[in-house]
Amino acid sequence: MGALQLTVIYLILLLTSQVISKEEQWKSATATYTKETDGSIITEGACGYGDLHKASYGKYSAGLSTMLFNRGSTCGACFELRCVDHILWCLQGSPSVILTATDFCPPNYGLSADYGGWCNFPKEHFEMSEAAFAEIAEKRADIVPVQYKRVKCERRGGIRFTMSGSAHFCQVLITNVGLDGEVVAVKVKGPKTGWIPLARNWGQNWQSNINLIGQPLSFEVTASTGRTVASYSVAPANWQFGQTYEGKQFK
Incomplete structure (x- = not known):
């Protein structure tokens, strides 16, 4: 095999590894939760799914801030989240949870982006169900720092x-x-x-x-x-x- 062929193969492998690392890269955001009677987000949201248990999303659902929601085109996408960098609120071992985008978390410009205006532009924020939030952090927390990445959605049955x-x-x-x-x-x-x-x-x-x-x-x-x-x-x-x-x- 010639030097030129080896160089081409090396470049292909390098580019492939860069694409894979980019896809798997964790990004920083924040997360809070909404309190529901059964710990799940079950009300109809901005994606139009209605009862999320009937839509098979249930407690593993999230409302997204403007940056992530992308005018509704992100509805149905799946994200893996883990709580990071908070010794009091993050659960030990940094467990993760996979969520489906089902709703929009609207901005509240009457409140500071650091307290209350979690979804103000251009923040990246997830509003989770109480049950899902409890799988990665202490429920006593108002807001926690998280890392997230897009993942493939695992579904039972057809579309x-x-x-x-x-x-x-x-x-x-x-x-x-x-x-x-x-x-x-x-x-x-x-x-x-x-x-x-x-x-x-x-x-x-x-x-x-x-x-x-x-x-x-x-x-x-x-x-x-x-x-x-x-x-x-x-x-x-x-x-x-x-x-x-x-x-x-x-x-």
Whole structure:
């Protein structure tokens, strides 16, 4: 093997290692928690998931500050968090927890970013459920320093499509998305149509103004990395508003 070939291989390995280290790099942020009766965030948030237990996210959910929320496009993404650099509040061994982005933590510019205005721009902050927070820190803490990184979402079953709207306005809520978790594009198709791009309404609710009633529906979901999965005839011809249908999953 020549010197030029060895140099090329070395450069490829170097670039690959840099990409991997960048993906695995921990970033600094802060975290607080909201008090719920069962220790979980169960109320409908800015991502539109509704009851988070039904959406399979439950207590492992978080509201994100403006910097992280990215106008809702981060909904469904997964983050690993660990409490760091606080001898009183962080649990020993620095255990981590994996959360799904399900809500927006709004800024409060009437309060200091150091006390109360945790989600003020440009801070990076996670508002966790009480139960999830207790897995990494003492609940007596008001706020703790954390490190976080994006991780792949592990989901059971396929991507779920929940229908709502009317004959002239069809809306689809996308949940239980694996791997990236973050959906950037959705298309729908019936036997009488080609693939129709849906527009993001809010969070992970996607809409179309075309009447799709009476047709079996197929969906194509594109994740933030550009990967696409198509689920054919997921909703039968007699599908109903308010019903949820399960398709294929990212692998």
